[in-house]
Amino acid sequence: MKKFILSAAFMSLSILMLAGCGDSSNKKSTAKTSEPELSAWEKENGFGPVKEKVVLGAIDKKMAAKGEKIFESKCASCHKLDERYVGPAQRNVLERVTPEFFMNMVLNPDENIDKHPHAKQMLAVYLQRMTNQNVNLQDARELLEYFRVLDEGLKAKK
């Protein structure tokens, strides 16, 4: 019995993983009809380990500097700040998505691409899946801090 549960777990896991690799564009069309309703939280903040609002406070420069480093190594090969590259330009990402969505997208791209309308829409435009870059919660928070700095810069200009 235990074994059965285990293999069932494995099966569903692998189905999930398979779904994660599936061809994006077809899925979109079927998704429209059969998609389960998103909760209000999910609509705003996506799917992933961040399940409540992040307390932001004043900007932490040190944290932002760490975030910039991570961005250079793990993200910049696909995202430029001000122009389209493999993925969307990122300087103004926080105008598009909430801090929580940002973190969830980075931590858990596959599920968001499969289920979240914003990520799906992006995929249809960029035809390439946002990839899991093996960042942890701390890294994601530091990345967020970096983008808060960029966001402040944009606001100051306006």
Added chain:
Amino acid sequence: MNKKYLKNTLYAVLLLAAFTVVHYSCQDSKNLTTGDEAAKVYVPPGTYDDFYLFTSGGFSGQVGVYGLPSGRLFRVIPVFSQDPEKAWGYSEESKPMLMTTHGFIPWDDAHHPELSQTDGVADGRWLFINGNNTPRIARMDLSTFTTAEIIEIPNSAGNHGSPFLTENTEYVVASTRFSVPIPNKDVPIKSYKENFKGTISFVKVAKDGAMDIAFQILVPGFDYDLSHSGKGPSHDWAFFTSYNTEQANTLLEVNASQHDKDFIAAINWKKAEEYAAKGKAKTVSADYFINRYDEKKHMGVSNKKTSVKVLLPEECPGMIYYLPTPKSPHGVDVNPTGEYIVAGGKLSSTITAHSFEKMLKAIENKEFEKTIDGIPVIKYESVVAGEVQNPGLGPLHTEFDDKGYAYTSNFISSEIVKWKVGTWEVVDRIPTYYSIGHLCIPGGDTKKPWGKYVVALNKITKDRYLPTGPELTQSAQLIDISGDKMKLLLDFPTIGEPHYAQAIPADIIMKNSKKIYKIEENQHPYGIKAEKDARVVRNGNEVHVYMSTIRTHFAPDNIEGIKVGDVVYFHVTNLEQDWDIPHGFAVKGAPNSELLILPGATETLKWEPKAEGIYPFYCTDFCSALHQEMQGYLRVSPKGSNVKLSFGTGK
């Protein structure tokens, strides 16, 4: 005993062998199935096998990784042979792994995979395997399924009795199948008896797996064949079969089959360790290589050593004994309790089991029949515990289950025979197709067998599969041993020669399996951690390309200013951090393989352009919807041209 009699029996055996092969190839084993076999080997899509099976590739030099019970092939681990699919032996980083005192060697004959053990139980950390031809031992890391280290064994030839290991992986052993002059020198072959010697080496395995030779024992010039260490009460001992105690140097099939009994060498390695520590060993000069792969630097490093410690039996009493054993014993296997030492006398009509307890008593009472070069030969009657009568013809190897039974392969009569340890009675037998060599029960040579299956590793395939011309795949067979009767479940094809295999429950290994190499930990001297660091650097006629890959582009992907006569190194770092997303790299006309760069790793392709022109490069491993876009151009100009070095992506 007269020679004529021996010759006659030999002919009889050979005739029988020929008959058996012919006979079996006409036999229809398809009728032997009863119907529920399919269910027993069926692993539904998306679910996992219960066991990993590691088979040696034999003359392919590699290791195959299969699942049991399905018999599906999951991976070929490149070990001693170059593998262009994975750039093993082609990339600059992996070339040092194949260095020996004979230079770079792209091949070997790999025979015995051995899983590392803790307290006599397979622990799934490493897999060791021997290289026969140019004596070496390799260690694979089972968190990455890659070769982590290869050590050369000096003063040896034909490293067959290897790399069997002691109960806590303290040592892996190596013994000479070919005795040779030590040190090697130019002597008449006829001077065999005077000049040729064997060695038995103990290779220390450090906590992190690193190997080095602790000491070698110089032994009489016989052929040392196979080995197994003791366990439990016999923990301190290791056993080695020998044949050709006649010391023949030609036509061994006749000349090495004269003696009624050859020997099992019993070595007290704890004693040997003590002798070596006490300074009893001679340090003799002997060159050998240790090649280690640094997982953080993503490269192999070769280290040449120049001496080994050698122990002489006559100077080390109590260290080594000979146990007389009938007729050219091949395998030597120790049962799970550590009490019985079982030998497959390949020309004998019985299987001999020696008793460890009796051996200790015999040593205490000095029940010796003679001494050879300082090695006491214990009287046969004083050490033998029992003989299995009529086990079949040509018994070779024995593995054990967890219910007190032993399973012995019979090459000549092509069958597995099951017998009871202690009573020595045969309880069951099953034919194999055809000519079985080794056999494998998961954990079957350890203290803790998982006795669900035995895998027959067959030498001859004949009519088992769709024919593929003169050369056929070699065949393994899965046999259910959970009941009283053995039951054939499945045939499955293998790579090279599945000489021996070991199996282990999947969960022991699965949980440690790595998904990526962390890019933050990449210490490759030419690796880069961000696309912005991608660049091309000229240093005289040496050009280093620091390149990055990610879905779906290379940086840089346009390079100009390379000239004929340059030596170009492409150091490609894969910046991906997602499981199962390698990128490939190939350049038109490069007389080399592709690179296959795993997430977070750096690999280097060396290329010397011979003619000017445009050279495309591209990713060879289908990686995304835009994989076909993952390409670049390289411009090669004539020697002395003034085209400036330039590079970029998206500019």
